[in-house]
Amino acid sequence: MSRIAAFVSFVLLMVLAGTAQEPSAPPQAEATQPAQQVAHAAIPVLLTKSLDSKKLKVGDEVTAKTSIALRGGGIVIPSGSKVIGHVTSAEARSKGDSQSSLGLAFDKVELPGGKELLIHGLVRAVGPNPHPEPTTGGLSGGGTLAKDTGQAQGATTPGPADTVGNIGSSETQGPLLSPNGKGVLGIRNLELNENSVLVTNAKDLKLESGTQIVIQAEVQQPGQ
Numbered sequence: 001m002s003r004i005a006a007f008v009s010f011v012l013l014m015v016l017a018g019t020a021q022e023p024s025a026p027p028q029a030e031a032t033q034p035a036q037q038v039a040h041a042a043i044p045v046l047l048t049k050s051l052d053s054k055k056l057k058v059g060d061e062v063t064a065k066t067s068i069a070l071r072g073g074g075i076v077i078p079s080g081s082k083v084i085g086h087v088t089s090a091e092a093r094s095k096g097d098s099q100s101s102l103g104l105a106f107d108k109v110e111l112p113g114g115k116e117l118l119i120h121g122l123v124r125a126v127g128p129n130p131h132p133e134p135t136t137g138g139l140s141g142g143g144t145l146a147k148d149t150g151q152a153q154g155a156t157t158p159g160p161a162d163t164v165g166n167i168g169s170s171e172t173q174g175p176l177l178s179p180n181g182k183g184v185l186g187i188r189n190l191e192l193n194e195n196s197v198l199v200t201n202a203k204d205l206k207l208e209s210g211t212q213i214v215i216q217a218e219v220q221q222p223g224q
Contacts, residue, residue, distance in 0.1 A: 038218050038219065038220060038221070039072065039073050039075075039218075039219045039221055040216075040217070040218060040219070041070065041072075041119075041217050041219050042124065042179040042180065042214055042215070042216060042217075043066060043070060043077070043083070043106075043109075043119075043121065043214070043215040043217050044066065044067045044068055044177060044179050044212065044213075044214050044215075045064035045065060045066055045067060045083050045212075045213050045214075045215060046064055046065055046067050046129070046210050046211065046212060046213075047062075047063075047064050047207060047208075047209055047210060047211045047213065048063045048064055048065055048082075048209060049062075049063055049209055050206065050207060050208045050209045051087075051102060051104075051206065051207040051211075052204065052205075052206045053090045053091060053092050053100050053101065053102040053204060053205040053206070054090075054092035054100075054204045056087050056090040056102070057087065057090055058086075058087055058088060058089060058090065059086055059087060060086065060087040060090075061084065061085070061086055062084070062085040062086055062087060062104055062106070063082060063083070063084055063085075064082075064083045064085070064106075064213060065080050065081060065082055065083065066078070066079055066080060066081045066083060066109070067079065067212070068179075073219075073221055074221070075117065075219070075221060076111075077109055077111065077117070078111075078112065081109055081110060081111065082109070082110040083106055083108070083109050083110075083121075083215070084106070084107055084108050084109075084110070085104055085105055085106035085107055085121065086104075086105060086107065087102070087103065087104060088103035088104060088105050088195075088196065088197075089101060089102065089103035089197060090102055090103070092203065092204050092205070093201070093202065093203050093204070098201060099199045099200060099201055100199070100200050100201075100202055100203065100204055100205040101193075101197055101198065101199045101200075101205065102197070102198045102205045102207070103195065103196055103197040103198070104122075104123050104196055104198075104213075105120075105121065105122060105196060106119060106120075106121030106122075106215050106217065107119065107120075107121070117219060117220070118219075118220040119215075119217040119218060119219050119220070120217065120218045121215040121216065121217035121218075122195070122196035122215070122216050122217075123192060123196040123198070123213055123214075123215065123216075124181075124182055124192075124214045124215065124216035125177050125178075125181040125182050125183060125184070125185065125192070125212075125213070125214035126177075126183075126184045126185070126187065126190070126192060126198065126207075126211065126212065126213055126214075127176070127177040127181075127184070127185045127186050127187065127211070127212040127213075128186045128187050128208075128211060128212065129208055129209070129210030129211055129212070130176050130210075130212060131210065132210075176212070177212045177213075177214055178214075179214060181214060184198075187211075189201065189202055190205075
């Protein structure tokens with residue numbers, strides 16, 4: 001009986017020792033990701049490649065470059081920065097159709113040092129190439145990355161022409177788009193509908209390289 005009593009005493013001591021240990025620390029909460037802040041910006045760009053609704057399909061890449069420098073909220077976008085987007089719709093007029101159309105959206109801006117700035121950008125204004133002769137480099141100027149409040153209108157009324165073209169294309173300097181402008185300025189037979197879609201009653205919708213576009217963008221900024 002003494003051996004049994006000793007064994008029972010040993011078991012009890014082990015149980016009491018286990019319950020006397022300090023409770024384990026509660027699991028630490030998972031690290032949270034930095035909050036994403038959204039800034040609103042009007043980003044003027046120039047197309048770096050011509051676009052043709054007859055040759056494009058949904059998802060095709062669209063490239064442009066910023067025509068002025070932008071800064072705000074700790075972000076600096078130099079003039080000439082590459083802006084990448086994609087085609088959301090592309091239709092050439094065919095039998096039974098009354099219009100050709102081209103939809104665009106912009107997704108990111110490439111910054112110095114290999115960084116990228118994610119955006120959700122739609123077309124707010126369109127104008128002709130301000131320099132019909134080939135040029136290199138970005139346009140000089142400055143701008144502010146901020147919520148836009150401009151109400152300027154620049155829509156043109158489409159005519160019966162079978163082509164889309166610049167008004168006064170023989171001039172060496174075309175009209176410059178204001179960052180606060182809206183609609184289409186200086187390109188005949190072209191309109192800008194909702195959802196960033198350009199339309200014309202011409203057989204095809206073409207935008208030449210250097211065409212001005214003002215992008216209305218939501219810019220994702222890492223939390224401070």
